Amino acid sequence: MEDKAALILGGGGITGGVYELGVLSALDDFVVGGRRPTDFDIYVGISSGSLLAAFLANGISVKNMCRAVLGEEGHRLLLRREDIYEFRFSPLFRAAWKFVRSTGPVVRYLRRMGQPVTFLNAIALFQQFLPSGFFSNANLERYVARILSEEGRNNEFRKLSKKLYIAATEIDTGERWVFGPNEVTDVPISKAIQASSAIPVFFEPVRIRDRFFVDGVAERASHLDIPVSAGAGFILMINPTVPIYNDRTVVCIPTVLGHCSSITETGLAAIAEQTFRINSRVKLELGIEIFRQQHPGTELLLIEPAPMESTLFLYGSMNFTERVQVLNYGYNSAAFFFMENFAKLRDSFAKAKMEVSLERISTDRFLEFAARLKGRRRFQMKIHYR
Numbered sequence: 204m205e206d207k208a209a210l211i212l213g214g215g216g217i218t219g220g221v222y223e224l225g226v227l228s229a230l231d232d233f234v235v236g237g238r239r240p241t242d243f244d245i246y247v248g249i250s251s252g253s254l255l256a257a258f259l260a261n262g263i264s265v266k267n268m269c270r271a272v273l274g275e276e277g278h279r280l281l282l283r284r285e286d287i288y289e290f291r292f293s294p295l296f297r298a299a300w301k302f303v304r305s306t307g308p309v310v311r312y313l314r315r316m317g318q319p320v321t322f323l324n325a326i327a328l329f330q331q332f333l334p335s336g337f338f339s340n341a342n343l344e345r346y347v348a349r350i351l352s353e354e355g356r357n358n359e360f361r362k363l364s365k366k367l368y369i370a371a372t373e374i375d376t377g378e379r380w381v382f383g384p385n386e387v388t389d390v391p392i393s394k395a396i397q398a399s400s401a402i403p404v405f406f407e408p409v410r411i412r413d414r415f416f417v418d419g420v421a422e423r424a425s426h427l428d429i430p431v432s433a434g435a436g437f438i439l440m441i442n443p444t445v446p447i448y449n450d451r452t453v454v455c456i457p458t459v460l461g462h463c464s465s466i467t468e469t470g471l472a473a474i475a476e477q478t479f480r481i482n483s484r485v486k487l488e489l490g491i492e493i494f495r496q497q498h499p500g501t502e503l504l505l506i507e508p509a510p511m512e513s514t515l516f517l518y519g520s521m522n523f524t525e526r527v528q529v530l531n532y533g534y535n536s537a538a539f540f541f542m543e544n545f546a547k548l549r550d551s552f553a554k555a556k557m558e559v560s561l562e563r564i565s566t567d568r569f570l571e572f573a574a575r576l577k578g579r580r581r582f583q584m585k586i587h588y589r
Contacts, residue, residue, distance in 0.1 A: 209430030216248025216520030219443035225533020236558030336407035347393035370419035425490030436557035448510035
């Protein structure tokens with residue numbers, strides 16, 4: 204059995220990425236000997252987790268990333284919403300022009316096919332002229348390229364001392380593409396991150412040569428086969444994308460009228476978010492089940508929020524404004540997870556030659572940075588062992 208340790212960082216948009224950073228910050232305090240978050244042998248990044256994985260593989264510390272997310276002025280990693288995505292008007296103008304120009308051909312097509320020229324029939328055809336995404340994440344690629352071009356860092360997979368893998372989905376074939384050692388290596392890390400982070404519909408697909416890519420979660424959620432093929436005997440995975448279990452006796456999703464609601468009452472975005480989380484969670488469970496059957500000797504530790512925790516769901520996947528609260532939530536949830544499962548975790552981490560301790564764990568680590576304080580809560584976690 205190989206003694207290499209792998210860290211898999213899942214998707215979940217901006218909110219999921221900040222949550223993962225909070226968990227990593229708690230992990231940084233929890234591990235007192237052996238590998239720290241920047242010392243893993245193998246990193247696998249999916250969607251927003253690909254940015255964190257690439258920075259860790261380049262030796263950028265968790266503390267530095269936290270300072271950047273918190274908005275410390277003058278920090279070289281300072282991250283703003285504008286560094287992640289932008290709204291572009293040109294695709295809308297092109298879509299509008301195609302819409303007007305195609306009115307005649309659409310009407311002729313319907314008549315030729317023997318269909319009545321109705322509003323719904325016309326709309327069904329006009330939808331192909333809509334933009335491929337509401338936003339562009341080209342700014343993210345430029346931000347990452349700038350950071351990784353600085354001295355001591357690399358934007359090329361082949362030049363990294365650590366193994367870094369980033370997964371994306373080729374939209375026309377539905378196939379997974381893996382960027383990294385012994386896979387696709389001639390694409391810059393920043394471009395692979397842009398492709399893996401292109402959440403369908405929200406972002407335009409990312410073009411690499413003659414192919415178009417979307418979020419790495421679209422094809423599968425776990426990607427556990429990647430670190431195993433690279434020789435990992437210990438895998439730690441952080442997964443922010445868990446569907447909310449909206450039992451209104453214990454969970455409250457509020458409406459503007461002040462009452463607890465069904466997800467259906469909170470609008471289209473919430474329904475889409477819950478659907479995405481359900482699909483992602485099912486794929487992850489199936490992937491883990493197959494993995495355990497095929498690799499019973501590999502240590503797997505999965506950290507994720509409990510289904511009845513509504514924090515990440517309420518903020519939505521692309522919330523940047525509440526990043527301090529999400530960062531603090533990620534730290535707190537991991538901290539309580541470590542406290543409640545310390546004996547088991549101590550043995551699991553020891554197999555990866557990592558010594559852990561609760562001495563440096565301190566909850567509400569980031570609340571001092573919040574513009575307004577929110578009540579302290581106990582955040583539950585789930586633990587999965589092989």
